[in-house]
């Protein structure tokens with residue numbers, strides 16, 4: 001393995017922000033992951049695991065230890081089917097959208113609505129990536145991960161991953177314990193696409209024949225590009241970490257309070273049912289109705305001109321500027337709506 005020193009991290013992130021890694025190494029196999037971990041542990045270097053860098057805010061002074069970039073590739077479909085499912089074993093370092101494209105080409109349903117999400121396959125279980133009504137928790141069969149506790153590779157079944165909205169054990173209770181090396185997906189061959197979301201229904205309105213998986217994938221990429229949520233070379237609105245805040249999940253009582261605040265202003269909050277009698281409300285709506293409209297500028301950072309939920313790097317931005325805008329938005333939203341928005345990206349070295 002090639003160990004490098006003082007490697008700039010900004011170019012390895014979609015935000016294009018942040019200082020260097022003191023040390024940097026890429027692992028192409030689980031054995032190399034083990035080797036990198038031993039290197040970090042024997043020198044007491046703090047370890048950060050990097051995937052595609054699409055959900056990160058890296059601090060201006062960078063990372064004081066070892067950054068381990070997972071570059072384990074490979075998409076393998078097992079022969080035959082298991083309980084009517086096509087099983088794919090995918091290396092954690094594969095580009096997520098490449099896997100979605102392969103699955104759609106093989107006419108396997110289950111992840112078509114997750115087309116166009118940047119990042120690696122290994123990054124998807126971490127925050128239970130989701131969009132347009134699908135989440136990876138619906139199709140992940142198991143996750144193979146290197147356990148830093150006993151330095152063994154172990155297999156975690158779907159239930160053991162503790163998935164919920166934008167959450168799993170990997171970013172909550174067991175944060176920092178596992179390095180994901182492979183993810184196994186169970187997809188449904190020759191099945192129809194999932195077309196429940198309003199944006200998608202609108203896209204196909206008036207069509208006589210049912211859309212195929214490939215058409216659904218293209219529709220999703222098209223819708224995402226319109227919102228600045230697809231990485232398009234040269235589009236300044238996608239120099240971001242995607243949605244910067246999670247949609248708040250509120251109890252009935254909290255939701256009532258929010259509704260009353262909105263009624264006073266003659267407004268209706270977009271919300272939809274979530275689990276256990278709770279409701280999920282649109283964080284984008286809260287941000288926009290707190291004085292931060294699309295295109296809002298704040299030094300070298302701002303809000304995407306296509307989506308109120310994305311903080312964007314307008315060129316030469318620093319992490320300090322991102323944090324200042326985050327704080328401003330959180331304070332205003334809390335003052336006006338009584339809700340503390342929770343950021344979605346991972347803060348590294350901050």
Ligand SMILES: Cc1cc2nc3c(=O)[nH]c(=O)nc-3n(C[C@H](O)[C@H](O)[C@H](O)COP(=O)(O)OP(=O)(O)OC[C@H]3O[C@@H](n4cnc5c(N)ncnc54)[C@H](O)[C@@H]3O)c2cc1C
Nearest residue numbers: 049051052053054055119120122123129130131180241242
């Ligand atoms: C334009 C844009 C649109 C987006 N749209 C969506 C969306 O629709 N839905 C959604 O859910 N997300 C979205 N995201 C966020 C992001 O793409 C996902 O969270 C993605 O899965 C992150 O994967 P990554 O490989 O880039 O992880 P990174 O950003 O590199 O890392 C994120 C976290 O995962 C950990 N991690 C990464 N790989 C591994 C591994 N192999 N083992 C252990 N830990 C690991 C890191 O340590 C870090 O804590 C979007 C981002 C952008 C920039």
